[in-house]
Amino acid sequence: xxxxxxxxxxxxxxxxxxxxxxxxxxxxxxxxxxxxxxxxxxxxxxxxxxxxxxxxxxxxxxxxxxxxxxxxxxxxxxxxxxxxxxxxxxxxxxxxxxxxxxxxxxxxxxxxxxxxxxxxxxxxxxxxxxxxxxxxxxxxxxxxxxxxxxxxxxxxxxxxxxxxxxxxxxxxxxxxxxxxxxxxxxxxxxxxxxxxxxxxxxxxxxxxxxxxxxxxxxxxxxxxxxxxxxxxxxxxxxxxxxxxxxxxxxxxxxxxxxxxxxxxxxxxxxxx
Numbered sequence: 153x154x155x156x157x158x159x160x161x162x163x164x165x166x167x168x169x170x171x172x173x174x175x176x177x178x179x180x181x182x183x184x185x186x187x188x189x190x191x192x193x194x195x196x197x198x199x200x201x202x203x204x205x206x207x208x209x210x211x212x213x214x215x216x217x218x219x220x221x222x223x224x225x226x227x228x229x230x231x232x233x234x235x236x237x238x239x240x241x242x243x244x245x246x247x248x249x250x251x252x253x254x255x256x257x258x259x260x261x262x263x264x265x266x267x268x269x270x271x272x273x274x275x276x277x278x279x280x281x282x283x284x285x286x287x288x289x290x291x292x293x294x295x296x297x298x299x300x301x302x303x304x305x306x307x308x309x310x311x312x313x314x315x316x317x318x319x320x321x322x323x324x325x326x327x328x329x330x331x332x333x334x335x336x337x338x339x340x341x342x343x344x345x346x347x348x349x350x351x352x353x354x355x356x357x358x359x360x361x362x363x364x365x366x367x368x369x370x371x372x373x374x375x376x377x378x379x380x381x382x383x384x385x386x387x388x389x390x391x392x393x394x395x396x397x398x399x400x401x402x403x404x405x406x407x408x409x410x411x412x413x414x415x416x417x418x419x420x421x422x423x424x
Contacts, residue, residue, distance in 0.1 A: 172237065172239030172240060172243075173239075175237075175239075175240065176214060176239075176240065176243060179213050179214050179240075180214065181369065182363075183214070183216055185363050185364075185365075186364070187361040187362055187363040187364060187415065188361075188363060188415070190361050191307060191359060191360070191361040191415055191417050192217065192278075192307070194359045194361075194417060195276065195278075195305040195307055195359070195417045195419065196217075196220060196224075196276075196305075198303075198305060198356065198357055198419035199274050199276055199303050199304075199305045199419065200274075200303065201221055201224040201225055201229075201273070201274050202224070202225070202273075203224070203225060203226040203228055203229060204225060204226065204228040204229045205224075205225050205229045205230075205273035205274060206225075206229060206230045206271065206272050206273050207221045207224075207225060207229070207230070207231050207232070207272060207273060207274040207275065207276075208231075208232050208233075208234060208265070208267070208272050208274075208275045208276075208297070209221055209231070209232070209233045209234065209275075209276050209277075210234050210262055210265070210275060210276070210277040210280055210290070210294065211234065211235065211262065211277060211278065211279070211280030212233025212234060212235045212240075212241075212244060212257060213235060213240055213244070213278075214240060214243055214244055214247065215233050215235075215243070215244025215245070215247055215248055215255060215257060216247075217276065217278065218231055218232070218233035218244065218248070218253075218255040218257070219231075219247075219248055219251060219253040219255045221255070221274075221276070222248075222253050222254045222255035223253070227254065230256070231254065231255050231256070232255075232256050232257070232258055233255060233256070233257040233258070234257075234258055234259075234260040234262070234265070234266075235257055235258075235259070235260075236259055236260065236261065238259070241257050241258075241259065244257045245257050262277070262280055262284065262290040262293065263284070263286065263289050263290055263293060264293065265293045265294070265296070265297050267297045268297070269296055269297065270296075270297070270298065270299040270300065270302075271297050271299070272297050272298055272299065272302055273298075273299060273302050273303070274298075274302060274303045274304065275294050275297065275298060275302070275303075275304045275305075276304070276305045276306075276307075277290075277294065277304070277305075277306050277307070278306075278307040278308070279307060279308055279309060279415075280308075281306065281308050281337060281340045281344070281347070282308050282309055282311070282335040282336065282337050282338060282340035282341075283335060283336055283337075284336055284337060285336045285337070287337050287340060287343070287347060288347050288350060288351075291306070291347040291348060291350070291351045292350075292351045294351070295348075295351035295352055295353050295422060298353075298421075298422040299422070300422055300423065300424040301421060301422065301423075301424045302421065302422045303419065303420070303421045303422075304348070304353065304419070304420050304421070304422075305417060305418065305419045305420075306344045306347075306348065306417065306418050306420075307415060307416070307417040308340040308341045308344060308415065308416060309335075309340065309341050309363075309413055309414070309415045309416075310338075310339055310340065310341030310342050310413075310414055310415075310416060311331050311332055311334075311335060311338040311339070311413065312332070312338065312339055312342075313341075313412075313413050313414035314327075314328065314331045314412075314413045315410060315411065315412050315413070316375070316378075316400075316410070316411050317403070317408075317409070317410040317411075318399050318400070318403050318408070319396055319399070319400075320392075320395075320396075322388070322392070323382075323388055323392055323396050326382045326387035326388040326392075327378050327379075327382060329382075329385075329387055330378050330381045330382050330385070330387065331378065334381075341360075341414065341415060341416035342416065344358075344416055344417075344418040345358055345418045345420075348418060348420040352422070352423075353420040353421065353422055353423075354420055354421055354422075354423055355418060355419075355420045356419045356420055356421060357418070357419045358416065358417070358418050358419075359416070359417045359418075359419075360414055360415065360416045360417070361414070361415055362412050362413075362414050362415075363412060363413050363414070363415055364410075364411070364412045365411040365412065367400075367404040367409045367411070368404075371409075371411050374411075375396075375397070375400060375411070376397070379393040379396060379397065380393075
């Protein structure tokens, strides 16, 4: 949606079908995470979308949450998902059609929302701001399109909370560097309330949840990707990487494996 770090798979120009396929798999796995489900439910409850309202989902991805919004606004309302990745957008449109959802999906830029001032009743934006080099500008755009009294929820990760255990101090440092550099704004989670306040919005509630990863599913591709990146950048040796994998495998077998990161959510409104 602007110029995130080259490692970000959310860049609008990243239209390689093979990459999009991996991204869809990752997003589907994340959507099944218990922490993600809880925080999304928290945010939907506070957004409190009502029948007949006009709502926007910025960075709608596979469209799952845009469909939730469409169901809430009903036939008299409008739910739009803004998604710059054409592969994700096509998938979201297909899934919405299969589900009989009225959700619509548009190409667009978070830094220049294709909507007039004070046009919307509610906006949600999940895990987009971490991929932007100017997230405050995107939040200002959200504030611009909200009508007086309109609501917003922002959800994002704070990558400084990334924990992988067991790992030696040197390996932990190397992986922390890889994780931090994978996002343009890796501390987005802790900055949500500040960006909303700077945009002239009133913060109503702040929530968080820990995303624990299951070593039997999404965790191993993630860990191996981090290990490969660390070795490729010269942050750790091949021997250190292999020892990490051995230690994590042994820990998983005895129930001592841990991988987590914290995601935050903030609900706010535009003063009347």
